Amino acid sequence: MSNFFTDDTSSIPEVDSSPEVEEASPATPTPVAPSSRTFDSAGVNVVVIDPDEFARKRILAQMGDDVSSFAGPEELIPFLNGEPIVLILGPSCAADDSLSNIEQLLHKHREIGAILVVEELTTNLLQQALRSGVKDVLAAPVDGGQLTEAIARVTPGLATPAAATPDDLPVFESDGDVAHVVTVFSTKGGAGKSVIATNLGVALAQRSEKPVCLVDADLQFGDIAVMLKLAPQHTIVDAVSSLDRLDPSLIQSLLITHESSGLKILPAPLEPAFADQIGAAEMVQIIEVLKSFCSYVIVDTPAYFNDVVLGMIEISDDVLLVAGMDIPNIKNVKIGLQTLRLLNTPMEKLRLVLNRANSKVKLDVTEVERTLQMSADILVPSDIVVPQSVNRGVPVVQSSKRSGVAKAIEEMADIFCPEGASTRRSRR
Ligand SMILES: Nc1ncnc2c1ncn2[C@@H]1O[C@H](COP(=O)(O)OP(=O)(O)O)[C@@H](O)[C@H]1O
Numbered sequence: 001m002s003n004f005f006t007d008d009t010s011s012i013p014e015v016d017s018s019p020e021v022e023e024a025s026p027a028t029p030t031p032v033a034p035s036s037r038t039f040d041s042a043g044v045n046v047v048v049i050d051p052d053e054f055a056r057k058r059i060l061a062q063m064g065d066d067v068s069s070f071a072g073p074e075e076l077i078p079f080l081n082g083e084p085i086v087l088i089l090g091p092s093c094a095a096d097d098s099l100s101n102i103e104q105l106l107h108k109h110r111e112i113g114a115i116l117v118v119e120e121l122t123t124n125l126l127q128q129a130l131r132s133g134v135k136d137v138l139a140a141p142v143d144g145g146q147l148t149e150a151i152a153r154v155t156p157g158l159a160t161p162a163a164a165t166p167d168d169l170p171v172f173e174s175d176g177d178v179a180h181v182v183t184v185f186s187t188k189g190g191a192g193k194s195v196i197a198t199n200l201g202v203a204l205a206q207r208s209e210k211p212v213c214l215v216d217a218d219l220q221f222g223d224i225a226v227m228l229k230l231a232p233q234h235t236i237v238d239a240v241s242s243l244d245r246l247d248p249s250l251i252q253s254l255l256i257t258h259e260s261s262g263l264k265i266l267p268a269p270l271e272p273a274f275a276d277q278i279g280a281a282e283m284v285q286i287i288e289v290l291k292s293f294c295s296y297v298i299v300d301t302p303a304y305f306n307d308v309v310l311g312m313i314e315i316s317d318d319v320l321l322v323a324g325m326d327i328p329n330i331k332n333v334k335i336g337l338q339t340l341r342l343l344n345t346p347m348e349k350l351r352l353v354l355n356r357a358n359s360k361v362k363l364d365v366t367e368v369e370r371t372l373q374m375s376a377d378i379l380v381p382s383d384i385v386v387p388q389s390v391n392r393g394v395p396v397v398q399s400s401k402r403s404g405v406a407k408a409i410e411e412m413a414d415i416f417c418p419e420g421a422s423t424r425r426s427r428r
């Protein structure tokens, strides 16, 4: 097995910050001049963790004196202050019990990222480490340059302390009324959920005085932010990591605003890996906070049932079931409907949206309704303006107001917020 970091122990420099290590390890090499390599931590705090002092010393030797080290993750906890930290885990941390401690820490603290250095990289170990939430695994020997690069890769995904809401942005308080929650769901990918969720969100935001929020609960592959041409600074991951103190003002600081409509968006995690760590209970808590100050909360979902989707359907007032007009779509929606019935979902909150519904597709709406034993609430035609609008990042209800698709979406918005009954929102 290769030696950790380098097989040539004579090149290991002395580390002033841990003189006791010299006494602790009989294998400590003869001190030599410090490494001339410069270590750049990209401005993030870096902490080395390994129960074995000798292993810690070897990592520190590659990084410079200003990097702290601890024997275990529990020793780090008193020093956590919400600022991003990258942990460099030494080879002893690859043991099962150490990894499960690390997993708990990473699950609780989204501001912490971890890189594991192992003596021998196996597929098993890599899988195990990634499942525990470790972001990168490096095989020894590694040097300061490799560590710098790994730290730079990990840092952008770390949660930062929630930015304070700027003074010029109004913070909406609860007025006692709670929002109407609408989940957009389909058991088929590409059915048009995200297109419908974004356009409905924008249409409602343009009608509503109070904020309207669109939550991207397609946690692995959510693309609401892309569809609205937004570059989010915060995502659901930040909301989950602040869950114990989440209130209307904190969550408002995490939402990104679609300026031209006023729609607020809580984007999906930027990396699919985070999805596993977010459960229904956390999502429900987030929606409850949003409900307290919004008029509508629209939830976009992935194309399958998971506990988050079931949680969202359960707390929704309405569920828009989107079906494309082709046989596989209808088959999957039929299966989805059966599942929802088995789960005792009240059928009265389901509304069927037939997307790409026009005569050219050679599938008769009445036939589809008969198959699904449900009548369609809204028919959205197929139109080239949809992919065009997706690619431009401008929703159809704004870019092609007179199209059949925009009219169908406005009709959908009428169900929840009749135009006459609302005050058009002033630009905020
Ligand atoms: N009514 C429509 N007419 C034409 N194209 C559509 C229509 N609805 C959706 N699309 C196209 O299908 C693609 C997939 O839609 P999307 O909303 O991302 O599906 P989902 O979220 O269900 O996976 C979109 O990029 C869009 O170009």
Ligand SMILES: [Mg+2]
Pocket (backbone or CB within 6 Å): 193, 194, 195, 218, 223, 301
């Ligand atoms: Mg989608």
